[in-house]
Amino acid sequence: MHDIKVVLVGAEHAGNVGAVARVMKNFGVKELVLVSPKFASFDEAYARAMHGRDVLENARMFKTVKEAIVDADCVVATTARLGDQYHVFRTAITPQTLVENLGGVEGKVAILFGRESSGLTNEEIKEADIVVTIPASEDYPTLNLSHAVAIILYELFKSSLSHLTKKKVRAATRREREQALKFFREIILALGYREEKIELVEKAFRNIISRAWISGREMHTLLGVLRKIRDRLCETDKANKPLTS
Secondary structure, three states, rough: OOOEEEEEEEEOOHHHHHHHHHHHHHHHOOOEEEOOOOOOOHHHHHHHHHHHHHHHOOOEEEEEHHHHHOOEEEEEOOOOOOOOOOOHHHEOOOOOHHHHHHHHHOOOOEEEEOOOOEEEEEEHHOOOEEEEOOOOOOOOOOOOHHHHHHHHHHHHHHHHHHOOOOOOOOOHHHHHHHHHHHHHEEEEEEEEOOHHHHHHHHHHHHHHHOOOEEEEEHHHHHHHHHHHHHHHHHHHHHOOOOOOO
């Protein structure tokens, strides 16, 4: 199974956190991170954790999502509110598709789960490489926090059993993907894209390279191509600029 950490953002009920710790124990996931929890006492959390008490005891706390995901190679955000063709920041895949994309690739995966009442904010989702939604009835699509965690961890655990004998491949790191995004931004700036369009285009590119779960070798090749395109466009731009006195 991948090196997974569960990140609960703004959890509002201690009991739900305890239930999440219990579910994590069921599927062999040990790393729990809490970002600015909204409850004062962990008593109910420990009562609900049962045999997952050690997961809860070892949980780390941070003030922001940025701090919580700094060591992750891939960040997955979960949401019940979907985007559309005009709102790409919430363009989501299913847990099954997530598992297919991760495949046998190694890397640290942080999975973000939002507040029980309102989920993750758009700004928090923008920190993610991949957005996942769990299909549910339109009448009531929002799942209980621990149930959502259980479904996604189950899919990942089930997949890990079939990948035990497969050769592992190094995943492209978060730093490599950010470098690809940097080159891409320089390219679209050289092409004359307006500033108000850049964020949308960048997010579309990030969605593509994240959902593809690119290997380290593939990313090395992609970076080389993007660098050459960037350099050629910059050379052309300089050649076309008039000389100044």
